[in-house]
Amino acid sequence: MTKILVAEDNAVNRELLRELLETRAYTVVEACDGEEALRMIEQTQPDLLLLDICMPVLDGFAVVRKIRENPLFASLPVVAVTAYAMQGDREKILNANFDGYLSKPVNALALAEELERLLGKREDRNAPPNQSHEGQISAKTPATGSG
Numbered sequence: 001m002t003k004i005l006v007a008e009d010n011a012v013n014r015e016l017l018r019e020l021l022e023t024r025a026y027t028v029v030e031a032c033d034g035e036e037a038l039r040m041i042e043q044t045q046p047d048l049l050l051l052d053i054c055m056p057v058l059d060g061f062a063v064v065r066k067i068r069e070n071p072l073f074a075s076l077p078v079v080a081v082t083a084y085a086m087q088g089d090r091e092k093i094l095n096a097n098f099d100g101y102l103s104k105p106v107n108a109l110a111l112a113e114e115l116e117r118l119l120g121k122r123e124d125r126n127a128p129p130n131q132s133h134e135g136q137i138s139a140k141t142p143a144t145g146s147g
Contacts, residue, residue, distance in 0.1 A: 005031060
């Protein structure tokens with residue numbers, strides 16, 4: 001089962017994310033600050049991290065820097081979940097080595113799309129060539145006889 005770490009200092013936001021993820025059958029682990037997030041990554045080895053930017057102890061930028069410096073976890077997909085939604089914020093966050101960006105309040109469809117994009121990519125890397133998502137799509141598409 002796919003495990004997602006939610007690092008968020010606000011209990012209400014953690015609860016919302018946990019409910020959205022659990023309804024999609026993800027296993028959820030939680031952290032309340034950046035330092036705890038780093039410990040939980042080592043202890044639980046999640047498949048993806050949803051990381052708030054403004055947290056106590058270590059902010060999201062410091063956490064993602066430490067993750068990328070550690071060869072054991074450098075490839076962990078990290079999605080920023082933030083209230084920073086001004087022009088240029090998304091680009092700043094993605095340029096800081098985050099893999100994705102979601103603005104608060106989190107939209108359930110946008111969350112699902114980011115998870116599919118990042119976790120689907122990861123699953124494709126481990127799948128045999130004939131079982132990738134692209135192969136499944138083209139195998140299911142009927143031939144039309146035209147063109």
